[in-house]
Amino acid sequence: MVTIGDVAKAAGVSRSTASYALSGKRSISPEVTQRVLDAVAELGYTPNAGARALRTSQTRVLALFAQFVEDEFAPAMLEYIKGVTDTARELGYDTLLVSDDDGVGAVQRLARSRMVDGFVLLNVAEDDDRLEPLRQVPQPGALVGLPGDPSGLDVFDLDFEASGRMMVDEMHALGHREMILVSQPEDVVERGGAYVWRLADAAKDRAASLGIELHHYFAASSQPQIGEDLHRFLDAHPGATALLLNNEGAAAALPAVLHARGLSAPEDLSVVGRYSDVFARTFSLPFSAIDSAADRLGRHAVHQLVGRIEGSLDKASPHTVELIAPEVHDRGSMAAPPAA
Amino acid sequence: MVTIGDVAKAAGVSRSTASYALSGKRSISPEVTQRVLDAVAELGYTPNAGARALRTSQTRVLALFAQFVEDEFAPAMLEYIKGVTDTARELGYDTLLVSDDDGVGAVQRLARSRMVDGFVLLNVAEDDDRLEPLRQVPQPGALVGLPGDPSGLDVFDLDFEASGRMMVDEMHALGHREMILVSQPEDVVERGGAYVWRLADAAKDRAASLGIELHHYFAASSQPQIGEDLHRFLDAHPGATALLLNNEGAAAALPAVLHARGLSAPEDLSVVGRYSDVFARTFSLPFSAIDSAADRLGRHAVHQLVGRIEGSLDKASPHTVELIAPEVHDRGSMAAPPAA
DNA sequence: CCGTTCAGTCGAATCCATTCGACAGTGTTC
DNA sequence: GAACACTGTCGAATGGATTCGACTGAACGG
Structure with missing residues (x-):
């Protein structure tokens, strides 16, 4: 491999001069600098990362x-x-x-x-x-x-708390008075996904202060369990008109569930999620969502x-x-x- | 940071001895080795990656x-x-x-x-x-x-050629005689995704030799375009009874398309895909597929x-x-x- | 009892880039 | 014309791990 010594030799200068020419940390005459640069280009010099790290204690x-x-x-x-x-x-x-x-x-x-x-x-x-x-x-x-x-x-x-409040507020503003919030599975929460709680608690608080009924559930995150879960929630609350999803798997499964029940969004049920835009775009029904950014x-x-x-x-x-x-x-x- | 010099000092030996004790490249007495190991554990020594890389020209x-x-x-x-x-x-x-x-x-x-x-x-x-x-x-x-x-x-x-043949063979064995193959978008192919061609060509060859009608299309890879594409293909070939998907986006969009047309898989249409198992599991209809492994x-x-x-x-x-x-x-x- | 062998250890060189201190040469200032 | 200030360069030291060659002392054979 080519070292700064090779570059220096090709440019007819010392190693230190070559180094300064490249780093600019001391003034080097334009002609010498150019010769060094030419040598670098010709030989294809790239500083040895190990040596540089050793010397500078920075690895980039x-x-x-x-x-x-x-x-x-x-x-x-x-x-x-x-x-x-x-x-x-x-x-x-x-x-x-x-x-x-x-x-x-x-x-x-x-x-x-x-x-x-x-x-x-x-x-x-x-x-x-x-x-x-x-x-x-x-x-x-x-x-x-x-x-x-x-x-x-x-x-x-x-800001998951603000997200929870925002979901409730949006639905409330449209006139919904009974909603279902579907969170990620409980084991995600146990593993430390406190954001699930932060969103849910904020949503429940807001719902309470607005006088709204909010039913909160944890659900599985993949097929086929998640589909059954959704059916169960909808069966349990026939009066709910809005669905808040803090669970990607639920968003993925929802189209089939709606189909099976003969429902459409937003005509029969309003839906809002919380996940990434890219995710939202790849699903068969594009639901409105808070982007996870x-x-x-x-x-x-x-x-x-x-x-x-x-x-x-x-x-x-x-x-x-x-x-x-x-x-x-x-x-x-x-x-x-x-x-x- | 702690260096091998610190370890050596703590163990009361030279740097080289400490190094040999750790690498085992020369015999070192058990007592000395143990002292070195103890010092390493106590001081929390980990070799400096830059220095090691510089010396050994291996970075791991x-x-x-x-x-x-x-x-x-x-x-x-x-x-x-x-x-x-x-x-x-x-x-x-x-x-x-x-x-x-x-x-x-x-x-x-x-x-x-x-x-x-x-x-x-x-x-x-x-x-x-x-x-x-x-x-x-x-x-x-x-x-x-x-x-x-x-x-x-x-x-x-x-093996994409074998995959193409396998999709056709499976459907043929079940009795299907007219199929649609949906590939990834043409620009994926142009960017060098020759696997798309390898699969499609092999499928077409096999179909031809089995006397099967195989319609091949490129389609978009995301919503909403991909949904429209699928409708178009199905409209064009009302006699097709099998769908072969070499396009993840198509698999994602298919449930909604089937729903819209009032069709079910496999009753009305058999479907086989080619993508990863994990992908397959997250979709609202789990289609059979060749795992991309x-x-x-x-x-x-x-x-x-x-x-x-x-x-x-x-x-x-x-x-x-x-x-x-x-x-x-x-x-x-x-x-x-x-x-x- | 001397010479040889070998296990065990150490000192010093090496890998390569960076940077400090020193120095030669030119220009400036009174 | 002497003292000083720069500019542009170079030599040498540094960082930390590895490894070659050399050395010490004990064990062993004859």
């Missing part, structure tokens, strides 16, 4: 922790990943994708070996055991997902992280908790309830 | 190239990624996820900077311009997807790649082209045609 690599959990809906994950890798690349960083079962060990391994300059964690749980090691490590960390204790870390998430969250997380790395902000300096405001994207599945 | 990192193309179906991608990262980790490697627009540049950058020991390329096109630089680089490469010229690289892919392909690619890295097989030594045999997973959407 970010660790991206993504846990691929069986029953959470996968397509959403890819959007987060894409948001992170693209943004990182724009800022001159590569991304190490970590799907280790042992998240705690992986944090320590990568931090101690100085393989990465910082950490992005997706899918952060309420009581995530990766956070403690992350706080003790010199590299900064950014989270997508709000944990119980966000101290010492930058956090980015959708996956790529935006990934973007923000990386920007903040890189800011901390390069600004070398003290790890102790004040941290962000940014909850982005929900927006309902109307795809025509919400309307006034049928005249009773 | 693989580059994974995944292009997130708008109209290819994303969920499938995640399965490939998972297969690769998990397998890499099992073998002691980390994975650098590259979604660079400039694939050629990224190959050269990562190879020259010695950031990675090898390359895995997903979504390889018929005439993929990343292959040429990849061949010229010292690190080995493994492809998922069969290009026109696979020389110098290890290739893993589903994403995780298996990723696994094989990584095993082969690591074998080449560690066995330091000559880059010129014989390369593999492994096409894995298709299997139809029956989910009940195929049956004999309705009695005419």
Whole structure:
């Protein structure tokens, strides 16, 4: 492989001069600089990452922790990943994708070996055991997902409480007075998906203060169970005219369920979901939904992280908790309830 | 950070002795070895990756190239990624996820900077311009997807020709004599998705030799266009009793289309697809399908790649082209045609 | 009892890029 | 014309792990 020594030799200068010509950290005459640049182009020189990391203790690599959990809906994950890798690349960083079962060990391994300059964690749980090691490590960390204790870390998430209220408000404004909220399976919640609770609790509070009946259920996240669940909920509440979905699998299954019951949205039932736009577009019935803004969250997380790395902000300096405001994207599945 | 010097000092030995105690490359007395191990555990020593890479010219990192193309179906991608990262980790490697627009540049950058020991390329096109630089680089490469010229690289892919024949054969065996094959959009093919042609051509050949009518169409890959496309195809061929889908979007849209036409599978129309099992499970009607075996392909690619890295097989030594045999997973959407 | 062998250990060199201190040469200023 | 300030370069040190060659001391054979 070609080293800076080869470049220096080809340009007829010392290694240090070649280095300064490339970094611009000391003034080098235009002619010499040009000769160095020519040599670089001709020989195809790219600095050895290991040597540079060793010397500068910066790798220009970010660790991206993504846990691929069986029953959470996968397509959403890819959007987060894409948001992170693209943004990182724009800022001159590569991304190490970590799907280790042992998240705690992986944090320590990568931090101690100085393989990465910082950490992005997706899918952060309420009581995530990766956070403690992350706080003790010199590299900064950014989270997508709000944990119980966000101290010492930058956090980015959708505002799930506002989302819950917004769903109820939208339906209320259209005239609905009895609704069903379908959440993700309880084991998702147990694994730390507190956002499910945050949305549901906020929705219930709002419903109560508006004098609305809101029936809350957990449901499976995949076929065929989820279809049966939906039938059960609809059977149990014949007076409900609106369906709020915080469960991708339910959105996927709903078209078949509506078909089987001879119902249409929004004529017979108004529907609003909470999941990503890309997800919404691929389904056979495009339901209105609050976008989970996956790529935006990934973007923000990386920007903040890189800011901390390069600004070398003290790890102790004040941290962000940014909850982005929900927006309902109307795809025509919400309307006034049928005249009773 | 703690270095091997710290470990050596704590154990009361020289740096080289500590290194040999850990690597086992020279015999070291049991007592000394134990002291070194204790010091490592106590201090939490992990070798500095940059220093090790510099010295050994091995990084234990693989580059994974995944292009997130708008109209290819994303969920499938995640399965490939998972297969690769998990397998890499099992073998002691980390994975650098590259979604660079400039694939050629990224190959050269990562190879020259010695950031990675090898390359895995997903979504390889018929005439993929990343292959040429990849061949010229010292690190080995493994492809998922069969290009026109696979020389110098290890290739893993589903056997799409066998898949095309199998779809036709299955339907033929059930008694179907007129079928519609729906492929991915033509621009996917143009971008190099030759697998679309390989499947379609093989299916057409087989149909011809069995004396079956097979209508072949390209269709859009997302809503709402794909729904209209399907209606058009079914309108054009009222006698067709079987639908072969090599297009995930079509599978996603089909339930609504069937509903609209008052049809059911398999009573009125038999359906078989070609996509991943995970994908199939999330859709509102579970159609029978040939699994794309994403995780298996990723696994094989990584095993082969690591074998080449560690066995330091000559880059010129014989390369593999492994096409894995298709299997139809029956989910009940195929049956004999309705009695005419 | 001397010479040989070998297990066990250490010192020093190496991988490559970066950067500090030093220095030669030119130009500036009183 | 002497003192000073830059500019542009270079040499050498640095970062941390690995590994080759060399050395020590104990065991063993004759």
